[in-house]
Amino acid sequence: MIHENLLLIVTLLMAVSMLSMLSEKLKVPYPIFLVLAGLVISFIPGIPVVTLNPDIVFLIFLPPILYAAAWNTSWREFWAARRTISMMAFGLVFFTSTAVALVMQLLIPDFPLALGFLLGGIISPPDAVAATSVLQTVKVPKRVVTILEGESLINDASSLIVFRFALAAALTGEFTFSNAATNFFVVAGVGVFIGLLFGFALFYIHKYLPTTASIDTSLTVISPYLMYIVAEYFHTSGVMAVVSGGLFLSYRSHEMFSYNTRIQAYSVWDVFIFILNGFVFILIGLQLPAIFTALQLYSLAELVFYGLVISVLVVLIRLMWVFSGMYLSCFFNKRERKLSWRNEFLIAWSGMRGVVSLASALAIPLTLEGGAHFPHRDLLLFITFVVILFTLVFQGLSLSPIIRWLKISExxxxxxxxxxxxxxxxxxxxxxxxxxxxxxxxxxxxxxxxxxxxxxxxxxxxxxxxxxxxxxxxVPHFLPKYRRMLLELVNVRRRELYKLRNEKSYSDELLRRKEHELDLEEARLNE
Missing domain, CATH: 1.20.58 (Methane Monooxygenase Hydroxylase; Chain G, domain 1)
Structure with a gap:
C-alpha cells in the first residue's frame, strides 16, 4: 500500500534533488548519475528491496514524459526529418529485434526465437530523456537533436508493439507475420487517431471555454493520461496517442494559450518532468538486487557474457544502420540534405536505453497460460539491465569527449x-x-x-x-554593458523591495506581485 511506502517515496524524491545538484557540480548528466547512485544505494545494508511495477511506469511515468517531449518538438522540423525519423523509429527497431533474436538463439541453443524477438523489442528503443539530457550540456546541430527526439517519440510505440506480438507468440506458441503486420498498422493508426481526436477537443476547450491559467495548466497535466488510458482501453497504442496529441497541441499552442497560462504551464511542467525523470532513473539503479537474487540457473560469468554480447550487438547494429540508412535515404531522395559523417556518428552513438526497456522487461508475466514458469524470464531481465547500464553509462559518459574530439559544434x-x-x-x-x-x-x-x-x-x-x-x-561593446546596467537596476529595485517588506507597512500580495514582475524582467534579460 502507498502509505507503507510513503517514507521511502519521499526519501527518494529528496535524494533525486540532492543527487541532481551533485551531478551539476560534477558535470555529469543527471540520468547517468542517478542510475549509478541508485545502484550504489541498493547495496547499502538495511535498504529495502525496491521493485518497480511496470503498470505504474507505463501509466504514471510514460504519458507525461512522452507528452512533454512531443510538446518541445518542433512539428515543422519533425516533418522535415520524417524519413530519417521513420527509418530509425521503425526500421531500426525491427532490425534490432531480429538480430537480437538470432544471436540469442546462437548463444543459448534452447532459447526460443519468440523470446529472442521479445528481448529485441524490449531493448531496441533508446530512451526519450537520456540522450537529450546529455546533449543539453554540449552544443550540437539542431537537426541532430530533432532526429534523436523524433526517434525517441516514435520508437517507444514500435518497440512496445513488437513486445506485445512477441509476448503473445511466447505465451500461445502461435505467430503469423501477416496478421502481426496488419495489427501493427491498426494499433498504431488507431492510436494516432485517438490522440488527434483528443487534441482537437482539448484545443477547442482551451481556446473557446472560459478557462483560467490554473485550469489550462491542470488540463495539460491530465491530457496525456486521458489519451493514453483511452487508447489502451481500446487495445491500441497509448504511446502513439500521446505523441500525436502532444505534437498537434504544441503546434497550435500559440492560438489557445494566454501569456500567463504559458508562463505558469511551462514552470509547472519543468518541475513535474524533472521529478518524474529523476525518480525513474534512480529506481532503475535500485532494481539490480531484486533482479540478481532471482537468477540461480546461470553463473555470474555467463550472465555478464550474455549481457555484454547483447549490449555490444545493439551498439554495432545502430552504428551500421545509421550510416547505411542515411546514405540510402539521401540516395533515393536527392533533395534531402546529407549530414556529415561526424553528425551521423553522434546520432548512432546516442542510443542510450532507459525506463521503457526496463518496464517492458518487468511486464513479462511470471507464468505461461498453462501455469508453467515463464522460460528465461530472469535472464531477460538481467540482460535488459546490463544493456541499460552499458549504453547509459558507457555511451552517455563518452558522448561529451567524442563531441569535442570530433569537433562537432552547433x-x-x-x-x-x-x-x-x-x-x-x-x-x-x-x-x-x-x-x-x-x-x-x-x-x-x-x-x-x-x-x-x-x-x-x-x-x-x-x-x-x-x-x-x-x-x-x-554592438558588442554597447549591448553587453547596457544589459548589465538593466540587470543592476533590477537588483537595486529588488533590494528596495526587501526593505519595503521589512517595514511591514505594505500588502504582502502587492509585494509578491512586484517581485514576480522583477523575476520576469530578470529572466528576459538573462535569455
Missing part, C-alpha cells in the same frame, strides 16, 4: 541571423503601428516618443548586425 550562424531578422521584423511592426495609429501622441507626449525611440534603436541595431556595418564597434 550551427550557430543561421540561428543568430534568424534571431536578428525576427527582432528586426518585430521592431519594425511596432514602429509602423505607432506611426500609423498614434501620430498626434508621438508629437505631443514624451512617453510615446520614448517608446518610438526605443523601437527605432532596436531596428537600427538589428540592421547593423544583418548588414555587418560597424558591428564590432556599435
Amino acid at each position: 550551427e550557430e550562424n543561421e540561428d543568430k541571423e534568424q534571431e536578428v531578422e525576427i527582432r528586426l521584423r518585430l521592431a519594425d511592426a511596432a514602429l509602423n503601428h505607432l506611426q500609423t495609429n498614434y501620430v498626434a501622441e508621438l508629437e505631443t507626449i514624451d512617453a510615446y516618443g520614448r517608446i518610438k525611440d526605443r523601437y527605432q534603436r532596436m531596428s537600427e541595431i538589428a540592421n547593423q548586425k544583418l548588414l555587418k556595418e560597424d558591428t564590432e564597434k556599435a
Whole structure:
C-alpha cells in the first residue's frame, strides 16, 4: 500500500534533488548519475528491496514524459526529418529485434526465437530523456537533436508493439507475420487517431471555454493520461496517442494559450518532468538486487557474457544502420540534405536505453497460460539491465569527449541571423503601428516618443548586425554593458523591495506581485 511506502517515496524524491545538484557540480548528466547512485544505494545494508511495477511506469511515468517531449518538438522540423525519423523509429527497431533474436538463439541453443524477438523489442528503443539530457550540456546541430527526439517519440510505440506480438507468440506458441503486420498498422493508426481526436477537443476547450491559467495548466497535466488510458482501453497504442496529441497541441499552442497560462504551464511542467525523470532513473539503479537474487540457473560469468554480447550487438547494429540508412535515404531522395559523417556518428552513438526497456522487461508475466514458469524470464531481465547500464553509462559518459574530439559544434550562424531578422521584423511592426495609429501622441507626449525611440534603436541595431556595418564597434561593446546596467537596476529595485517588506507597512500580495514582475524582467534579460 502507498502509505507503507510513503517514507521511502519521499526519501527518494529528496535524494533525486540532492543527487541532481551533485551531478551539476560534477558535470555529469543527471540520468547517468542517478542510475549509478541508485545502484550504489541498493547495496547499502538495511535498504529495502525496491521493485518497480511496470503498470505504474507505463501509466504514471510514460504519458507525461512522452507528452512533454512531443510538446518541445518542433512539428515543422519533425516533418522535415520524417524519413530519417521513420527509418530509425521503425526500421531500426525491427532490425534490432531480429538480430537480437538470432544471436540469442546462437548463444543459448534452447532459447526460443519468440523470446529472442521479445528481448529485441524490449531493448531496441533508446530512451526519450537520456540522450537529450546529455546533449543539453554540449552544443550540437539542431537537426541532430530533432532526429534523436523524433526517434525517441516514435520508437517507444514500435518497440512496445513488437513486445506485445512477441509476448503473445511466447505465451500461445502461435505467430503469423501477416496478421502481426496488419495489427501493427491498426494499433498504431488507431492510436494516432485517438490522440488527434483528443487534441482537437482539448484545443477547442482551451481556446473557446472560459478557462483560467490554473485550469489550462491542470488540463495539460491530465491530457496525456486521458489519451493514453483511452487508447489502451481500446487495445491500441497509448504511446502513439500521446505523441500525436502532444505534437498537434504544441503546434497550435500559440492560438489557445494566454501569456500567463504559458508562463505558469511551462514552470509547472519543468518541475513535474524533472521529478518524474529523476525518480525513474534512480529506481532503475535500485532494481539490480531484486533482479540478481532471482537468477540461480546461470553463473555470474555467463550472465555478464550474455549481457555484454547483447549490449555490444545493439551498439554495432545502430552504428551500421545509421550510416547505411542515411546514405540510402539521401540516395533515393536527392533533395534531402546529407549530414556529415561526424553528425551521423553522434546520432548512432546516442542510443542510450532507459525506463521503457526496463518496464517492458518487468511486464513479462511470471507464468505461461498453462501455469508453467515463464522460460528465461530472469535472464531477460538481467540482460535488459546490463544493456541499460552499458549504453547509459558507457555511451552517455563518452558522448561529451567524442563531441569535442570530433569537433562537432552547433550551427550557430543561421540561428543568430534568424534571431536578428525576427527582432528586426518585430521592431519594425511596432514602429509602423505607432506611426500609423498614434501620430498626434508621438508629437505631443514624451512617453510615446520614448517608446518610438526605443523601437527605432532596436531596428537600427538589428540592421547593423544583418548588414555587418560597424558591428564590432556599435554592438558588442554597447549591448553587453547596457544589459548589465538593466540587470543592476533590477537588483537595486529588488533590494528596495526587501526593505519595503521589512517595514511591514505594505500588502504582502502587492509585494509578491512586484517581485514576480522583477523575476520576469530578470529572466528576459538573462535569455
